[in-house]
Amino acid sequence: MSTVRPARDPRTSIAPSIAPSALDRLTQTVREEIALLAYPDRPWVAPAAGPDGGTALDVLIVGAGQSGLLTAAALKREGVVRTHLVDAAPPGLEGPWLSFARMHELRSPKVTVGSEFGLPNLGLRRWFEARHGRAAWEAVQRVPRTDWAAYLAWYRAVWDLSVENGTQVEDIRPAGALLAVACRSGAGLRTRYARLVVLATGSDGAGGWRVPAVVADGLPASRYDHANGPIDLARLAGRRVGVLGHGASAFDAGVAALEAGAASVDLCFRRARLPRVNPHRAIETAGMMTHYPSLPDSLRWRIARHFRAVDQPPARHSFERATAMPGFRLHCAAPWLAVGMEGDAIRVEIPDATLRFDHVIAATGQAVDLAARPELRSLHPRVARWGDRYAPPPGEADARLAQLPYLGPAFEFLPRDPGADDWVRRVHAFSSASTVSHGPHATSIAGHRHALPRLVRGLTRTLFLAQADHILPELRAYSEPDLSIPDDFEDTHGRAPRH
Structure with a gap:
């Protein structure tokens, strides 16, 4: 690394x-x-x-x-x-x-x-x-x-x-x-x-924040959380914590766990390497943000697929803070293949290795x-x-x-x-x-x-x-005076002078 x-x-x-x-x-x-x-x-x-x-x-x-x-x-x-x-x-x-x-x-x-x-x-x-x-x-x-x-x-x-x-x-x-x-x-x-x-x-x-089935089906509800929900961080003191995901919420959850006294945090994700480029910055222009829905369907679809394929990296400050903390470990190309209890420990199978935790956090976004x-x-x-x-x-x-x-x-x-x-x-x-x-x-x-x-x-x-049907009747009924003169002004002042 x-x-x-x-x-x-x-x-x-x-x-x-x-x-x-x-x-x-x-x-x-x-x-x-x-x-x-x-x-x-x-x-x-x-x-x-x-x-x-x-x-x-x-x-x-x-x-x-x-x-x-x-x-x-x-x-x-x-x-x-x-x-x-x-x-x-x-x-x-x-x-x-x-x-x-x-x-x-x-x-x-x-x-x-x-x-x-x-x-x-x-x-x-x-x-x-x-x-x-x-x-x-x-x-x-x-x-x-x-x-x-x-x-x-x-x-x-x-x-x-x-x-x-x-x-x-x-x-x-x-x-x-x-x-x-x-x-x-x-x-x-x-x-x-x-x-x-x-x-x-x-x-x-x-949709909503959902914990992947591999976690939810394999563990008691008390042994996992979603990163986009409440987490009792005090319970993680002295515990081994596993985090699934590579985005900002994954790194932020890992930092929060370590700051709360967790013994270790292992962050796992399936990609071979973390994203380096944030594609969202590329479309932050006045033209793109104003007129985006005017693009043809095919182009909007391909842009959305590009975001899905490339994704965005964690925020720099979150990444730097996490990777500088003792007890933080990063596992790339490490999808969770199987999750279950092994005695009082959580057993997580990843390619070529087995990890053991006391609690896990799914930072896996929304369904x-x-x-x-x-x-x-x-x-x-x-x-x-x-x-x-x-x-x-x-x-x-x-x-x-x-x-x-x-x-x-x-x-x-x-x-x-x-x-x-x-x-x-x-x-x-x-x-x-x-x-x-x-x-x-x-x-x-x-x-x-x-x-x-x-x-x-x-x-x-x-x-x-x-309310378009009311415009003309209301216009015709409008009677607020803009010029304040007597009603009989034209009778006394409006006649042409006689010679």
Whole structure:
């Protein structure tokens, strides 16, 4: 194995060093700038009554992580005010940043923009400098994960966005011109009615995190975890830990286990060598991220297959930190062929060797399975998939990609059967489900600047066209005076002079 450079010591967070008043002043400045750019500023979507007698939402957003918050803020800027955010997580734990994400720093470059809508003071840099000072921004290479979570919390407060936490969406179905969304919380099951729904459900929006059968079938549930879920790290102190996978979550889980006192971590993956190149960086251009869905199906399919074949390496800081830690071992070309118990130890068979652990962590990503998503209970059999709309040439088939939804230009689902179930178009999948149709941009911090306007333009277009029949009558009925003069002005001043 090649020589590994010593790891930097990335910080999980940077302690604020500037007086809180600096952040308070920034907050006030941003709100003033938002107000200055708010023309036209009046709501324009006509209210609609729901079957329950209440006013229906214009847009219900499922998920209050970075994608959900940005969507809600963008709609607010566009005069769409009857929006609502729901999230299954407790307050403060929306998204992965303070739950299962374990990297010390973000993978995205710190200069990435997209959340600020052209207002630099709303962006990450100005927030970071107000909280930590300009010198800290210049010194940091990538933003600590916990600071990104704190930035999103501030962003939500700036826009005054409320979130209904602890709420799981269990189904979406048609209700006339509206959508009925079944929401379960601690208070029970409630149906909310909305014109449109956005699924900002993140990296597992097309299925869920699943432990491979070779592990799940061979071990008691208490002896394994998935890297993208809760892990009781304290239980791993003094234990031998096996990690299956080669991506960022695999290395981050290994680091977290060793930091918690694990005796050793053996990271195994089937590839002969780790990926070196991140293909996502190649498509981070304004042209690609803005116009990706305009590419022909054959090219979008081949790009997605390239990502699958090449994959992306673990983040550099995660790799360097892991490989510099005592007790960390890397096993390439080492798929787990068989897993089972041997007394109180876990026995893992890899080609040409047998490994023994006390606990294992599967860092194996998500399974694509629309039927596994509770919010897609009624939707999944009715929406078009790539396998329904595109037949790849010989040698280019991919069963996983074929199961992803074939989405429209604004991330909307399309009916599997043309002419039927047209209501599915009112649900927009701004999540990993859009990977083939729109590229890996809906869940990417770098992609939001270009992908989000496409989503929002599609939402507002649908809302606008739905009330097209009212435009002319409302225009004719419009009577707000722009010029204040007496009604009889023309009678006294409008006659031509006599000679």
